Amino acid sequence: MSTSVVIRCKIGTCSHFSSPRDGASRARSLSFNSSWLALFSVRVSPPQPFLPFCVNFPRACGQPALRCAAPQRHCAVCPFPSVADYRPQSRCRLRCGVACHATAAAMHRTRPPQAMIKPSWATLCLSFVVLFAAQHVAVVSARADARRGSAPDHSYGNPGSGGVVHPVIFVPGLGGSVLEAKLSNRTKHRDCATTSDWYTLWFSETQVLTRYECFIENIKLSINATSNELLNPRGVKVRGRDFGGMDGVNYANAGSHDVIPVPYLVKLSDVLEKQLGYIAGKTLRAATYDFRKAGQDADTQQMFARLQQLVEETYQLQGNRSIHLVGHSLGCNFANSFLLSKSAAWKKQFIASLIILSPPLAGTPVAIQGTIAGPVFPYVPQEIPALVAPAVRTMASIGWMFPHENASIWNPNTTFIQTNKRNYTIGDIPDVLEAMNATVLKRLWPSLKRRHVQGFIPPEVPVLCMYANDSKTALTIEMENVFDVTGKIVASTLGDGTVNIDSLRVCNHWKALSAAPVVVREHALGGSLSAHTDIVQSEPVLRDIVAWLRSTPAAEVAPRVGPPARTAGRVQKI
Secondary structure: OOEEEEEEEEOOEEEEEEEEOEOEOOOOOOOOOHHHHHHOOOOEOOEOOOOOOOOEOOEOOOOOEEEOOOOOOEOOOOOOOOEEEOOOOOOOEEEOOOOOHHHHOOOOOOOOHHHOOOOOHHHHHHHHHHHHHHHHHHHHHHHHHHHOOOOOOOOOOOOOOOOOOOOEEEEOOOOOOOEEEEEOOOOOOOOOOOOOOOEEEEOOHHHHHHOHHHHHHHHOOEEOOOOOOEEOOOOEEEEEOOOOOOOOOOEOOOOOOOOOOOEOOHHHHHHHHHHHOOOEOOOEEEOOOOHHHOOOHHHHHHHHHHHHHHHHHHHHHOOOOOEEEEEEOHHHHHHHHHHHOOOHHHHHHHEEEEEEEOOOOOOOHHHHHHHHHOOOOOOOOOOOHHHHHHHHOOOHHHHHOOOOOOOOOOOOOOOOEEOOOOEEOHHHHHHHHHHOOOHHHHHHHHHHHHHHHHHHOOOOOOEEEEEEOOEEEEEEEEOOOOOOOOOEEEEEEEEEOOOEHHHHOHHHHHHHHOOOOEEEEEEOOOOOOOHHHHHHHOHHHHHHHHHHHHOOOHHHOOOOOOOOOOOOOOOEEO
16 A cells, blocks of 8 residues: 655644545645744754754644554554654654654655655645745844844845856855765665766755664764774765865755755855856865865865865966955864964965855864764754754864863863763763763764864964854753753853864964955844854945955955953853
């Protein structure tokens, strides 16, 4: 018997079940309320998996009724849905999740991943929510701008003014590069494909929604105990999409065939194309990279070599014009570390400036918390982002974003993780990794700490540093143990919602250390909890970037003092 999924989402109730289909397609019903909107915002660094669940704002209605059509047996019930574990010829099994992906029992059994991406009605449900949420966020942002007396302004000036443009190369953040995978004689796991052409692995909402276990098995890494080399699963190749082009960064889910595209750098690239005459793939390029491995020494050196080649190639193709590097989030640390590895003569010839947006130069405790339970967002049940935590624990890059030991930024006695048995400070990070059995991060921790030091060293090129300064940002999370995904924030500071203000302001310290000019601009983005990624679409930030790129040389842009952050980096108890 074939089945079709019916999802009914009503305020106060939830039901997820399968119903028989007898040749003619049965009706699929869906209703939802606008109160969902406050639960979602578009965040793409790192992207979050949206799973099908009904929710009554501001709490999950929980305990949905779940039923399998084949075999006709009821599934266990759980407070929050995540992922079903269905095995043919067996009882429909549920691991705290949306059961009855039995609908996909025959679906996708032998087809490769690129054929496994037809959107379900659950995906459509979520996609509409995300779409309306994005519109809602835009309205809220506009109102916030109006309250601050600075309504959105699209007047960036006359296209092409300021002379010949210098090429731009983007360096995206953790999760910002679209990753593609190719399977070849992949080790058999359940009904997952073993052979495929290149397909979008990260980020694909559909892969996470309908093929969760296959997704986790293909994206997680292991480590060679002798060489510390990071290894893909056997039979899996992974690459950054469209290296040197823009298709791997404009949308976070490019190539995934998800119903709703998730924008990342598309607005910024559109502005540069329309206002300054940049051309994607020629004067506007992106150095996509396998962000999972960034921070591991050998892999990072290979990435640096590719970035150097891209810079030099672009320089030559564009009439020997030096390059503006633009980093976001982890991409700021990556680009700075790259420049520190280059000679002064090389930088003078090839680099016009470094623009860094939301730079976690001293790391952030949110990275530790994300390793344990996935990123923490208000109103969203933590069981949802926790689904990617097992893969995150195998990524060197998340360790690169851990707090960097520096007493002027992080008090050695500050508790980041508070449990029933023990509190963990910055000096206890190895113990946290041991407790959560994060083998990859534990082995790489000594080399990651050496890379942390570079965040406090300026690159000796002109720098424009910009970040949000008015969002509540987690400092301490209370949980039962290091596997508890229901922890709550008990202390916070201001920042951009992901990186605390003192870490963002490290580029202020660069001014006294750098012979090259360093311009720092703080932006109040209305307290948005997603300001860390919203910054790449913020109108005032886009205007500043355009003005910087127009200037000749770039360093002549007059510094401007940004609005002071309320209470600066002072800890706020909750």
